[in-house]
Amino acid sequence: MFSRDTYISRRKTLKTLVHQGIIFFPGNGESGMNYRDNCYPFRQDSTFLYYTGINNIPDICFIIDIDNDVGILFGDDPTPEEMVWTGAVKPLAEFAEKSGIGQVKPLKELPEFLKTRKEKGQRIHYLPPYRGDTSIQVGELLGLPIDKVEENKSEVFIKAVVQQRSIKSTEEIAEIDNAVNITTQMHLHAIKNAVPGRSEKEIAGELQAIAIAGGGNISFPIILTRNGQYLHNHATQAIIQEGDIILCDCGAETSMNYAGDMTRTFPAGKSYSPLQKEVYNIVLNAHNTAVEALKPGVLFKDVHLLACTKIAQGLKELGLMKGDVNEAVANGAHTLFFQCGLGHFMGMDVHDMENLGENYVGYNDEVRKSDQFGLKSLRLGKALEQGNVLTVEPGIYFNPFLIDSWEAQKKHTEFVNYDEVKKFKNFGGIRVEEDFLITTSGSRLLGKPLDKTPEDIEKFKSL
């Protein structure tokens, strides 16, 4: 938990931005897996945590009554009989005190509280729920049919949260550095241990153990695969083979729910093949070029397109693409190889604030999201600001289904040498990903650096 003043100050700003009414934060409950009481690891809602600092307690709600300038935490301490199961639990009043929240009330008073305030004409602001249980709760509390919950979300509340959470404070940045450093430990373990004969899942489990030992858990499902050409291909029971390149995209989340998110692509054996190294270096060059372009004011969409151009240029030199590189990128021909976006905001969520809606988070009235293949998967397009934290993660992916489909459609034949490309249908995929903070005049790498040239990665394999 950060200091009391941090939370008081965040809420003060929020009140100013939302201006009037009641701000309602339903904290997350437990999430049942195969029955209600067999739960997935509890994950507090990030916005709830951002404004209260209270983690690891399910089924509590927080209210800011702007009009009457009070904050109330609704929740219940366990009874002695419940402590048979839970053990000692700090009273909510103690958490409220540490967060500078003035009042604590039993959860059963929440329905009447909200009903009364609604009847008095106070607007109840809430964010769009992303769990069915929360939708049901919000619907019941506010007397809304379930299909009206989404549309009654508060746009002014969403925009205020995006404005505040997009700019990371010094203490948040230290926490993200910490998350990235744990993530680096996971990658070092993967590079050294994902060797021929072991299964993808075995290694993925070991990486999760490192994240858990770090005090939190994984920030998203681990991608550790010999089939890196599929973008969200999670670890399977496949056995790693000599000659494979392994794509590992994983991240730790700290006990305060700040995320790291990195990717390395490395040989299963001792070294990359010369061709693997060539493709790797195209990706690395695009990565480095993009990182150099990061600074306040630049559109991330432009940084994305710059990286695309570097990828197209490299693939042209390799004989897989042809024609004018800029024209190829403008037409989207490069998306045969790089089908997704260059990066995304990162913070208390690995795709930070994704639950609030991309049009508010990564885009705005000036920069609207494209629906072109490739660009439509770019989660961040708008101008960067000092204090933003984001990932840079270009890649080249030889997806055999897409290659076949495009060739059959004769798509972009003026820019793609399908006869050459077809030879890469079993190549796999390569991505290089790191996390950056936007500074006054450029960017800073988050966490301690982890080697990323093919030569340096090969050194880890011989340790």
Add this chain to the structure above:
Amino acid sequence: MFSRDTYISRRKTLKTLVHQGIIFFPGNGESGMNYRDNCYPFRQDSTFLYYTGINNIPDICFIIDIDNDVGILFGDDPTPEEMVWTGAVKPLAEFAEKSGIGQVKPLKELPEFLKTRKEKGQRIHYLPPYRGDTSIQVGELLGLPIDKVEENKSEVFIKAVVQQRSIKSTEEIAEIDNAVNITTQMHLHAIKNAVPGRSEKEIAGELQAIAIAGGGNISFPIILTRNGQYLHNHATQAIIQEGDIILCDCGAETSMNYAGDMTRTFPAGKSYSPLQKEVYNIVLNAHNTAVEALKPGVLFKDVHLLACTKIAQGLKELGLMKGDVNEAVANGAHTLFFQCGLGHFMGMDVHDMENLGENYVGYNDEVRKSDQFGLKSLRLGKALEQGNVLTVEPGIYFNPFLIDSWEAQKKHTEFVNYDEVKKFKNFGGIRVEEDFLITTSGSRLLGKPLDKTPEDIEKFKSL
């Protein structure tokens, strides 16, 4: 996946039991963690899996139209563009074929299908949902307000599922043996590695890695704690200390979703203290006595009470209890030390079928659940049948809150020596748990045996 005939036969029996109407199985969807697309590990609904054998595919539904004798799988194969993210995915038709399901239809046809059938007067049978997302889905599909979904569940369907799933087949038992054997590996790792200086969470992460390497995941959140007196005390960042006894209650779930569930309580250092060993042996004696009593026809409630008597007897010999042992148990005085139930069914869920409701699963019209403290936490009370799989897990827990609360209330002073009990407020808790199959005349331990005497466990510590 088991054989095609297995699933055909299970569905045939189900049709006979439910008799008429439509049986609706909404498969589980992905479960969002901190936003919709950042998902917890996918977990298929156990009943869906039991009758279809189709695992690891979210957002599919299955229908048995009893009246017209057809089975239809509703779901969508990924488009080539979606395969950019997912990679190659076997078509649903292939899964349907392996399961003996006659038809596959796109998911978008499901609402109209159900609407039409409902209008024709066919009863739509479904089980009580345990996830908010499923409640919303069922409500929308069947035109029910969200608060009417639970009450419209089908009792005849619930009873049929309980009848079938309660009796394990040979192939299921083999799968449970497998789950228990992976669980045993987790315990061996814990006993050897949970040593002074390491954190509970570090060890818990390593145990999860073993479960994941086994092909599935953990069957429930790992309890690994120096505070075993709290029944569901999950691993924390607490550092293990010399002199601690560590309670480890964990289980693996196989790739077919069958669970193991075992507990061992072992010293952090090389050996138990003499007192720890004395209390351990009371628990072990209760455990062994209960196991010997297992056989078809016996009420599990009676086995529970038998174990309680052994615990009370042992605590009387230790000077913590007094008076007539049987009277003490009848009055619930032993629940100061053993606050929960002796065991539960186990299968595709670690608390098997808990989502269907305890009154259908662990109790019936003859044996009703008690609301007495202790007995109300006993999940299984009814007569055992050949083919049942269950846990036996007695324990002694010195919960300081409960001790203080009962002493203040002067509760059961005729059976409890509070002056002696108070000396144990920092003792912790001990549980010994194994999994059993009910056979024709008794029971069989599931999985390969893992040592459980204090002396044998100490041997692992010196390896």
